[in-house]
Amino acid sequence: MTTVSSTTSSTTSSTTATSTTSKSTSSTSTSATANATKTAAQALFTSLQTGSGVDLSTLVPSLIEAQFAAKTAALKAKADTLSAQISDISSIRSSITDFASALASLAQGGTLATQATSSDPSSLSVTTAAGAKLAGMSKSISINALATAQVSSTKSSFSSTASLGTGSLSIKVGSNDAVSITIDSSDSTPSALAAKINAANTGVKASVITDSGGNAYLSFTGATGKDNSFTITATEGDTAGLSRLNVGNNASGTTTNSTAANASITMDGVTVERASNTITDLIPNVSMTLSAVTSKPIALTGTSPSSALSTVVTNFVSTFNDNMNALNKAIDPINGDLRSDPAARALAQKMRTLTTTKLVPGDSSTAGPKTLADLGVKTEKDGTLSVDSVRLSKALAQYPDIVEKMFQASGDNVMGLSAQMNSVQMSATSSVYGLTASYNNLSKQQSDNSDAQSKLSDTRQTASDAMTQRFAAMNSRVSAYKSVQSFMDQQVKMWTKSN
Template sequence: MAISSITNALGAGSGVDVAALVGSLVDAQFANKTAQLTNQSATITKQISGVSSLKSGITSFASALTSLVKGGSLATAPTSSNAGIVNVSALSGAKLAGLSASVEVRQLATAQVATSTPRPDTIAAVGRGSFTLTFGTAEVANGAMTGFTAGAGEPISIPITAGNSGLSGIARAINAAGAGVTATVLTDSAGSRLSIKGATGEAKAFTLTATEDPEAPGLSALNIGPGGTTTIGTVAKDAIVAVDGTALKRPTNSIGDLITGVKLDLVSASVGTTVTIGSTAPTASLSQAVSDFVETFNQLNSAIKEQTDPVTGALRSDAAATGLQRQLRQLTLTPLSTGAATGAPTTLAEIGVRTNRDGTLSVDSNVLSSMLNKYPTAVEAMFADGKGASGNGISGALAAISEAATNVKTGLGASAMRYSKAQGDVASDQSDLSDAEAVMTKRLTAQYAAMDARVAAYKSTQAFLKQQVEAWNSSS
């Protein structure tokens, strides 16, 4: 008989609710183990959640601080007294405290632009053959190139075939060569012109010389160079910048090698106008950064305290979590810069970051203000970009803590793997327990089914005997 049929018939003979009895017996047998596994699963789930929360907290903290430091707002920045003539920005790793220089922009760097005479349309064939593009220095007068000296670079050949023999096709062929010039087609009521522009700098002047296919001549009409019919609209020139009175040339208007640590972006030429280049310390930004650091630290510290609480904390026995807490508590006393002047601060504690009795941090604004005024360079160095531990700034120190905390062998990464495995083991035990309950249920059901059948047989025999006795009594 199938188990379902047995269960439906149980109790028919004995009158006992055998299904409920079996269920109660099985539950009683496995109640303690079931509760134990359920509690273990709940505890591990909290541990996994706690580890994930702390890992996210420390990595986000370290990443945000690194981004802030790399953003440059915490470093001394160069200044220009006239941004309409020259803009300035700091180069990576620059130390600009005390920067002072004067700049006069006498000439901007320009690029040669050569434009052909108008043609009726952009599609009609000009000719076939090839162009030779050569870079060098040029002499130009009244829009005409009067002289050219080739540079050391190899000339570049640009083939012009039947498929690209119109102005548009020639422009495409020149651009496809990637030779350092850009070709466009300009159109107005007078017709279409081929315009070619090079890079800035006097050594980037160029000639374009046609070698014509005898069967399809015409390309020489687009020649650029002495004797050519194209117009030189803009002449290739170097920028001329006088730094502290010394005139220097550069091929571009973005210059990073004239003033140490500073990139100059030339905006306009103004002969006789001196622009003062100086620097400004990020006092307000550093003060705000310290306050933001303390606020974020306290949020993370609160989360760690909750997870490691000796009574209720899910991670109270987790060495990685308690190790993270210990490392963070030592952070205010960790040297963050090296080579500081005598008396200059090198730790957070020395610039007014105080550790309270409950482990939180607070800022003594008076001390911080005093340190920023007395030792701006030293405080800035503590927030300099760096990796690793001591001597590489607060972002480096915090990054080292984050890396250790999330390590998959000794940190929270290892804890996460350990708890995940434990959760899998509990799930396996719960599955085994469920199988054992099913086996016991089947066994007890079969036992009680057999008992119930015997009781039913006894009752049937009893009823028959009773009937016979009553029949005998009646006949007598």
């Protein structure tokens, strides 16, 4: 029932607005008619004073203008009003949508949530992903060992253009099945053989290191972690030499410079190992990068984004005021294009109550701010907002976790500011009760007005054609009468002269 009522109200509002505007332009239409009538009368008087009959090029347009001036002016005034209303609705609707979307993106981005902070970022750096719940977090972390990768290289160098041999190389990484790579004469130079190994994606990367004499060493590197150690076993083909690339199993042609090992850290007294120096599975939505072994524990804490929250409140108020000023202008009771539109007025009322809307759960007995007003954001008489910076700073200092919750994404806090702005956006975009309903109704009126103007133009042309025909006939008769009058005048003068 409410939906139907809202739709009906929206339709009625546009009609009311148009009616009000039509009344305000009635004096203009009357003036236009009076001016057109005066012009037509003057044209007729002038025409009848000439000696060649009626001047149709002046008289007919003047009379037609006098006949249709009122209707033309009324339709044009209505068209101008509808265009202004549609323009205002489009602008306000777009601006509110952009505002709500920007706030939602900011809330989802994670910069308004508590960030993980390391006391020794040179040894342990951290990044916080969106959605992290880190309020009150305090961890003690010691880095006992870094994850390392196995690195093996040839003991001897080779000519960069010579063949290293043909056959196959079997590469086995950890407990994975061995992968066999065929090496023929076209793949046997150091750079070509390295490329062939890399293309196989076995988990071992080969590279060529050139010494000062231009000769090449081959280096083989695996992934970090003890389970990623590897062996390379050659099977000689027609051209011997691949066995020089064997790795592991007492190979004599290569040396292992670094072994594969896990990273080891102790967090809150519990020691764990990971294959990588980037650890993402210990604290949800927090990525830790290990850079150095530590001699003392590192403090990992959650730091409230007080500065970011203070800035976003200020920016929110500024953007809100821009939107509210535009809306106030549109619904101004005297000059506003949308002054009689209930959807626009409902949107303004909803925005006016935003500062007193509860943004976090809890009743009055629960300590801490619950609304924007509690943060020092005040609604002025015209609906715009102002910020008490002292009160805002105090709230951020005393209740950082609660303030942070107010600005969480709508999925995390269905009462938060982002969710409330989504509701405001719905009032602006709904095709049932919002500005879109008004937009659709006004667009229909605009189309009807355009049709009416087109029909009036056709009617005007028809009347002009008919009037031209009538005056043309009259013009012919007037010319004949004047010819007779001229002849009679000459005869009288002749008679008078002869006497």
